[in-house]
Amino acid sequence: MALITVENLKKRFNLEAGFFAAAGRYVYAVNGVSFSIAEHETYGLVGESGCGKTTTARMLVRFYESDAGSIRYRDGIDAAKLRGAALKRYRERVKYVFQDPARSLDPRMSVYEVLTSGYRWSSSWPGHSTARREAAAILEETGLSGEDLERRPAEFSGGQRQRISIARGLLMKPELLICDEVVSALDVSIQGQILNLLLDIKERRGLSFLFIAHDLKAASWFCDRIGVMYRGELVEEAAAEDLYLKARHPYTKLLFRAVSGGAAPVPEGGLQGGPEGGLRGEVKTALAEIPGCAFAERCPLAEERCRREKPEFRAAGPAAHRVRCFRAGE
Template sequence: MSGAIIEVRHLSKTFSFEAGFFARGERTVYAVNDVSFSIQRGSTYGLVGESGCGKTTTARLLVGMYSPTSGEIRYAPEAGEARNIASYTKNEMRAYREKVKYIFQDPARSLNPRMNVFEIITSPLRYSSEWRGKDDAKERALKIIKEVGMSEADLFRRPSEFSGGQRQRISIARALIMEPEALICDEVISALDVSIQGQIINLLDDLRKTRSLSFLFITHDLKAASYFCDVIGVMYRGILVEEAPAADLYETKLHPYTKLLFDGALGKEAASNAEVKTTLEAEKGCPFAYRCPHAEKACYEMLPELTETENGHRVRCLLVQ
């Protein structure tokens, strides 16, 4: 079955907070602002951007950790029609979370230090309708631990006995136990040594091929995104400013912010060193205008639509359009 497994339509998420000791009322942070994209079945969609741009909030919205302020997240199971997950019953939401699994950035914090690897990997299974007893769980855990490049003996050790890369493999194994269709990977290589990062990327790539998995890959590592992702979306202050096939984006960067990111990754001097602002209210203009070396008056007054410039390449910039 082809087509999109997950489709995000005009997704927004705001958070409210008290604006100081003497402030009256609340201020609003626009963490995700009118974001739309789709993850094709069997492919990898990458979300890149600086810290605080809304990548992780978007990922957490997709698995129901947060509820959207507005917009839709539509999921199409392998055998079924696409539906907005907001319409799901409690049981349907539980089934969705079994098929779309989240892998956290820091395995040291997401793995229970009091459990051994077998208990960690099989814990999602134990509390699901798929539980068939300890013998079946051990058989499944043994198959999966080998699939992620570890051994049977590792099943009965604790997380503290492993390196960071091995702990991330355990996190991946835990996500696989429910036979998911999609994995949401939130900065899964950022805490690892460079030599180990490549191994984890290769493992995920192998799993994509052998299991026909789909991925949302959250990262600030443009090299990793260019290697692993089929399509990359660039976020800035909660807004998707550019999207393109990975190879095209690497060769043809259109938005000034995307160019700044790639220049930074290549060690070039940035055209702007301005501090990234928090979006505290809805803005009329482009959120990057105050940092953009090419900004014109219109850029501060109007936020353009995400417009397709060529096949599969979309950009939100008045100067390009």
């Protein structure tokens, strides 16, 4: 059964280019993204920097309001429309572990305060003495010690701080944990430890995960199913193993080649030189609505039609493998 179903989610930001800030110009960060995550499933959202992963996740937890689309949670409530107490309850079920633990953990707070800052204002706040016991137990579960509650985040290493972030995400017993690049800022040796911790948590708690990463190989190892994003659109979705063995979309293939040491994922100067304003080296985000395939400017198989017409998702191979490319089957 689907825990959360996102349909046609969109978000654009006003483009502020300093002195030349122009009203009516936008960054099209997320352009009609749809996917669902089943109970106990780990769904990966993968793509290069700037493709809209964090924006999508932030809309899911309502840090950002979406411009369009719906977020159906379990019983069919559109979470994009929740207000007041219902929104508060929703936010207790869906938790977000931030991309950057160094910035998301307030250095002036003790670990106990960090862990309980959201909990304290929730409907399930049990009072300090129970919360302290629960927080100590969560710290132990994430590989730290209950005695660490009185220490400050700055006293911990990067990997330990990420454990604190994960503990904070778990404290209110969410059903969906969104992990946004939780290992990318860490040393490779520590990355494996954190991924193993998440696997343990997944098995122990039967949680669902939204796992956001730009490393397609790591995501293939960790996730049940993966959606590949490009310029704010989902371009391919499949079971992780199926995607790994038989990627269909030219962009997904490029991503896999890049991690195995083949083609560079980003051509020198970035993707936005030329028609979209010459933002060389900038993030790979659309600055206008793209009429055709989002990947057309970079695709070795592109033909005239690709620039005019948007490919819809279609089934490719085994059930649940879908791809948005006119030429994926060739």
